[in-house]
Amino acid sequence: MYSPPQFEEKDETVLRALIEAHPLGLLISTAGSEALANPVPFLVSVSGGATTLRAHLSKANPQWRHIRDGAQVLVVFQGAESYVTPSWYQSKAEHGKVVPTWNYAMVQARGAATVHEGAEWLGPQVSELTDRQEAQRPEAWKVTDAPEKFVAAQLRGIVGIEIAVTELSGKWKVSQNRPEADRRGVQAGLAAQGDAAMAELVGRYGGQKNDKVTP
Structure with a gap:
């Protein structure tokens, strides 16, 4: 990923x-x-300083066959992103x-992939992924809410993907290369149009004080 130092x-x-x-x-x-290239929801974990990504694919998806022998893969995660109009710049x-530009926060992960088949690996992965996404719901749905035989059949139709991450890189392009007055203009413009996430990033990475933390 092309990423100037700033x-x-x-x-x-x-x-x-x-x-x-x-x-x-x-x-x-x-x-x-x-x-x-396929969009896939991932779980991320760290143990002993090593980062691991876990996901699953449908068996009907041919991609898992490409990577079953420890192939190198790339996973791209897109965070906040926003168009930036030059009208916000004092300059x-x-x-x-x-000129116009685009602000964004992005993470790229590279590593070797391992394919897992079998409920002993897939069951915990699917349950953890579900639990994390359901955690904020007032009536959280759990995998065990579905009939056991139905769940077992669903698990037979997927394969697990585990990636031992060897390179984790991030690019936060959030107006750091603009003069302070321009950054303040961008932050105000984004806030005015309701883009609080990117406005906060511009303020935080531009040296302006803000206690919020939004990836």
Whole structure:
């Protein structure tokens, strides 16, 4: 990923937080001259300093066959993103030499993939993924709410994907390269149109004080 130094985010705690907040990653793999990409919800965990991603695919999806032998894969997680109009820049009024851009926060994970078949691995993965997404609901649904035989049949139709992450990189392009007055204009403009997440990132990464933390 092309990432000028001012946009690099190297804190792995921050990178994993974005994955947890935006778990639908784009799983990318290649086999010969063919490239495949599928959106897949992931779980991220860390043990002994090593990051692992876990997910599952339908057996009807050919991608798992491409990666079953420990192939290298790339997973892209997209966080907050927003169009930035030059109309928000003070420098537009000063000299007019400005252009539109796009702000975004992104994490890319690379590593070797392992394929898992069998309920002993898939059952806990599916349950944990479900529990995390249902946690804030007043009446959280659990996998055990469905009939046991039905769940068993569903598990037979999927395969697990486990990725031992060897490279975790982040790019937070949030107006750090603009003068302070321009950054303040971008933050105010985003806030005015209701984009609180990106407004907060522009303020935080631009050196302005803000206690909120939003990946």
